[in-house]
Every structure is written in C-alpha cells, then in structure tokens.
Amino acid sequence: MSVHWYPGHMAKTKRLIREQLRLCDLVFELADARIPESSRNPLLLEITAHKPRMLILTKPDLADPARTAKWLQIFNAQGVPALKFNAVRGGDSDVSAVTRAVRSLLESPAGKQKPVCRAVIVGIPNVGKSSFINRLTGKRAAQTGKVPGITRGKQWIRVNRRLELLDTPGTLWPKLGGPELGFKLAVTGAVPEEVFRREEVAGWLISWLRHNCPRALRQRYGLPAVPSATADALEVIGRRRGLLLPGGKADHDKTAAVVLKDYREGALGRFTLDIPGEGWGNDE
Ligand SMILES: Nc1nc2c(ncn2[C@@H]2O[C@H](COP(=O)(O)OP(=O)(O)OP(=O)(O)O)[C@@H](O)[C@H]2O)c(=O)[nH]1
Ligand SMILES: [Mg+2]
Structure with a gap:
C-alpha cells in the first residue's frame, strides 16, 4: 500500500530542523521498536548526518523483547549508539541510561564536558518524541496524544542546568517506497486513519x-x-x-x-514487524 501523507508542515519541519541544528550538539533520533528500520526517516538521517546521534527505540513495551535486543545489537554494531526507552511505564533506569549515554557521547577527548548540551528530538509522527521529553523532564512539558500530528512547531524544553531539548513535529517523507512500508507505518499509528x-x-x-x-x-x-x-x-x-x-x-x-x-495497545501481544536481518523495510 502506498501512503501519501506529506502535508506542508512536514516540509516546514525539515527546514526548521536544518536551521536549529546549528544550535544543537546532539540528535536524538526516535524510532518505533516495533518497526526499528521502517520508522527511520531517510530525509531526517540525511539532514542530521553530521551531528552526534543517539537512536532511541520507543514503545519497547509493545515490541517483541528478543527482537528489540537483536535490533539494539545490530545498531550498536553499526556504530549507532542505540537504547530502548519506555516513556509510559519505564523505570528510572531508562532515564539514567540516556543521561549516561549523553554524557559519554559529548565528552571531549580531554575529558571535558560542554556546560550545556542542546539536543533535537526527531522522528516520524506519533513515535513518542514528546512523551520521551516528558519522561526525561519528569513533567508534562510537551503535549502528547494518541494520533499523529500533535506537535506543531518547535518547543525548547529544559531538562536541567545541563540539558535542553528541542521538540519537533513528526515527519515522514514524500515517497514512502514499497507496499510493506506503508502498511507498517499505518498499523503502528504513524499515519492518520483518514489517509488509508x-x-x-x-x-x-x-x-x-x-x-x-x-x-x-x-x-x-x-x-x-x-x-x-x-x-x-x-x-x-x-x-x-x-x-x-x-x-x-x-x-x-x-x-x-x-x-x-x-x-x-498491545492487546494482541508484542509483535515486531521488522525482522532483524531481513533488510531495509523501504523495499522499492
Ligand atoms: N506503550 C507506549 N506508548 C507510548 C510510549 N511512548 C509514547 N507512547 C504513546 O504514543 C503516543 C504518541 O506519543 P507522543 O509523545 O505524542 O508522540 P510524538 O512523536 O510527539 O507525536 P507527534 O507530535 O504527533 O509527531 C501517545 O499516546 C503516547 O502515550 C511508550 O514507550 N510505550
Ligand atoms: Mg509530539
């Protein structure tokens, strides 16, 4: 199934991210643990490629735990630091793992840290960007919701003296190649139901x-x-x-x-639709 959902605000978001990247030390790229490969936006990867990045697999409580572990292993072996993060029911260990990883990623060779780290959060719609921020800050600082397209426009949020996060609207890309990809994005909730x-x-x-x-x-x-x-x-x-x-x-x-x-909602079980080792979900 081909999905065409690339409203004006997504193109605008791409420009916004490009612009704001100058201020940022780090990119948090959020991908859905149920489709870790298919939910990585190639356009976002391209425009953020020159910045240190951390890949966060969201909603691991809905994904197959063995496959999540395998995917994390694959990404880490590719040199992309990756962690899973449950923003809804996760324990404090998820939060401290992210804080620790940020610290080590931004450590200079001399062991010095920048006084303040600014990070931009990017990812497809509804993947859990705003929830991730709220979990890290421990507050409802960013608006969240069950349907894609909740966040509109940028919002800077301070986590503590040393970390500031930029929330951005979810973006897809104009040509979602391959029938499988469209289905996977629709099933996991990245595309509004009116579109399919x-x-x-x-x-x-x-x-x-x-x-x-x-x-x-x-x-x-x-x-x-x-x-x-x-x-x-x-x-x-x-x-x-x-x-x-x-x-x-x-x-x-x-x-x-x-x-x-x-x-x-996970009522059918925990199923990861991207099978590790099966290749890129964008199959065209
Ligand atoms: N089960 C589960 N649900 C989550 C998790 N993280 C986020 N959600 C839910 O996913 C939905 C989307 O979360 P948001 O944080 O609004 O997603 P977003 O990426 O900011 O979405 P847009 O702003 O629309 O692009 C909400 O209903 C969240 O409660 C998670 O770790 N587990
Ligand atoms: Mg949001």
Whole structure:
C-alpha cells in the first residue's frame, strides 16, 4: 500500500530542523521498536548526518523483547549508539541510561564536558518524541496524544542546568517506497486513519499475524480458527464482537478499527514487524 501523507508542515519541519541544528550538539533520533528500520526517516538521517546521534527505540513495551535486543545489537554494531526507552511505564533506569549515554557521547577527548548540551528530538509522527521529553523532564512539558500530528512547531524544553531539548513535529517523507512500508507505518499509528482504508490495513495485519502467530488472533477474539481470506477473518471477528450492520453482517470498517486499536495497545501481544536481518523495510 502506498501512503501519501506529506502535508506542508512536514516540509516546514525539515527546514526548521536544518536551521536549529546549528544550535544543537546532539540528535536524538526516535524510532518505533516495533518497526526499528521502517520508522527511520531517510530525509531526517540525511539532514542530521553530521551531528552526534543517539537512536532511541520507543514503545519497547509493545515490541517483541528478543527482537528489540537483536535490533539494539545490530545498531550498536553499526556504530549507532542505540537504547530502548519506555516513556509510559519505564523505570528510572531508562532515564539514567540516556543521561549516561549523553554524557559519554559529548565528552571531549580531554575529558571535558560542554556546560550545556542542546539536543533535537526527531522522528516520524506519533513515535513518542514528546512523551520521551516528558519522561526525561519528569513533567508534562510537551503535549502528547494518541494520533499523529500533535506537535506543531518547535518547543525548547529544559531538562536541567545541563540539558535542553528541542521538540519537533513528526515527519515522514514524500515517497514512502514499497507496499510493506506503508502498511507498517499505518498499523503502528504513524499515519492518520483518514489517509488509508482501515479494512485494507487491518487485513494486512491479520494476514501477518496469521502467518507469524495465529494463536494471537484466536485467543484475543475466541476463534476456533482464523479464515485465510482477510474479509472472512474480519467477518468472524466482527460477529464475535457484536459489531453488526443492520442486515446482520459484520461491520468490517468498525472491526478493522478494533483490530488496529488492539495491536496498538498491545492487546494482541508484542509483535515486531521488522525482522532483524531481513533488510531495509523501504523495499522499492
Ligand atoms: N506503550 C507506549 N506508548 C507510548 C510510549 N511512548 C509514547 N507512547 C504513546 O504514543 C503516543 C504518541 O506519543 P507522543 O509523545 O505524542 O508522540 P510524538 O512523536 O510527539 O507525536 P507527534 O507530535 O504527533 O509527531 C501517545 O499516546 C503516547 O502515550 C511508550 O514507550 N510505550
Ligand atoms: Mg509530539
């Protein structure tokens, strides 16, 4: 599925990041732990390439822990310092790991530290940039929300005497190559639901789960088996949930919304859709 969602504010954000980078010592690049490769924006990588970077895998509580560990190993082996960070239920150890990593990344060869470090937070929409900032500051300093496109415009936030963070709006890139990539971004919530057909995206997820862990769907919706045609699967799930249209058939659009919500909240289980070692998700 190709997704086209590149509203004006994203191009503007790209310019803003380029401009503000001059003031920044460090880039926090946030990627979704469920799609660590597919959620890395190549445009952002390009414009921030000359700055020290730390890659943060967000929402690890929703991802497969073994795959998260593998991905972190891969990125670190590539020379990209990477950490996982749970902004919602994470313990203090996530916060101190980031603080420690910043310190060592910015240490000069002489062992001197800059008095104040300024870091810009970049990443695709809804990946958890503002939540990351709030978790680090311990305050609700930045506005967050369940749908993509919450942050508009830049906001500097002071964490402490030595660290200042710049929150930025989420950005995608104009040509999202490859059908898989569009589905992965839609399923994980980087693209608003108005931009795609819910049935199509939920259908892709159902088919992915049927191949990778059929038990997840059977258990969640109390099904003896998951039909192989996705329309049939939506029909049986919708019936189980009582999501019926006036004629008695299941409402596939509503059912699709339920399946997507369940995945996004971890109610189906913890599934990482980018498989380590399978290559770039941007498959065109
Ligand atoms: N489960 C889980 N949810 C998270 C985590 N971090 C963020 N979220 C949720 O993800 C959603 C998006 O978070 P935001 O911080 O608003 O994301 P953002 O990247 O700033 O989004 P935009 O400003 O729209 O680009 C919110 O509903 C958060 O509660 C996490 O570590 N785990
Ligand atoms: Mg935000």
